[in-house]
Amino acid sequence: MIEPYIPDTLPLKIIDWERHVTLIGKANAALARYDGILLGMVNPQVLLSPLTTREAVLSSRIEGTQASLEEVLQYEADVGEPRPDQEIPDTPQIRDIHEIINYRRAMGAAVEELAARPFSINTIRNLHRILLTGVRGGHKDPGEIRHIQNYIAPPGTPIERATFIPPAPSILMDALSNWEEYLYSNERDPLVQLSILKAQFELIHPFLDGNGRIGRMIVPIILYHKKILSRPTFYISAYLERNRETYYERLLAISRDGDWNGWISFFLQAIVLQSEENSVKARSILNLFNDMKTQVPEITRSQYSVQAIDVLFSSPVISSRDFAIKSGIPNRTAQRIVERLEQKGILRLLREGKGSRSPVYLFSGLLDITEREGK
Structure with a gap:
């Protein structure tokens, strides 16, 4: 059986900056062009709201939901915006739709919270609580850092045959404190820093469920927190959903082989191509x-x-x-x-x-x- 993963202490000392210099330049330029379009919009929150819902659809689809964007919008047209405490009809499609609505609701809450206080682990816990309220995983301590060992494997697979075993509960708080310290530190390039923060969060896997969705949700939040974007409006999940196998393999290669540079290259490429796609759609x-x-x-x-x-x-x-x-x-x-x-x-x-x-x-x-x- 593989042992629980012990996260590398941040900042990393093994970043091959020369290898990444071209992609760093392309990613920063692509994001700047995208932000220029956002700044030219009178009301981007309204104009881009369908893209925000699509991001929730695609990020949730990576975790197994099947509902489409049109199905989510038609459901809301039929029943209106569901309340957080509303009882959900027990059908697979409706459960999937409510997971997607919760994702969008959590992103909305993040925007409000960032206007009032700095981004932190407590912010993430609040987002997680909203994400899992009343849906699949709702019994898995929403908003609470896990106190038991979890692992990643196909359903029904014992821990002995796990693909990945996250850190033991006893070291989680130290790992998260180091993550937050790195968030507030100055790295040579903030997009490389973002790539490391995203991967490290998913490798720490601090919750019993919903870690992948939270890990994707924090991408636009950190872009906004680092003042790379003028608002937390960025849609990374389309690229990750299209390249799901590579996405998971690059993350696994960090824990298995220590290959942080392979992940950084993959993530910077995702930023370049998704910035271009986001720009085309926003325009x-x-x-x-x-x-x-x-x-x-x-x-x-x-x-x-x-x-x-x-x-x-x-x-x-x-x-x-x-x-x-x-x-x-x-x-x-x-x-x-x-x-x-x-x-x-x-x-x-x-x-x-x-x-x-x-x-x-x-x-x-x-x-x-x-x-x-x-x-």
């Missing part, structure tokens, strides 16, 4: 928004065009009832706006109304950009 969404600012007033001839556009970008799958509620537009006027937008192909009817259920519409232009695959 496309901004262009679509500008197009809608021209088209929607012409189509609707309504004083409520601005409210209508904001709702469509924040809720690209929406019922006619919720469209009126979220926009504050009077019901009859809201219905007329929706009908005209459907006639002109801006909205597509996803589900017809029946009885007390309102029809549900899809803002396909925005969803097409959001779901477009990158490299």
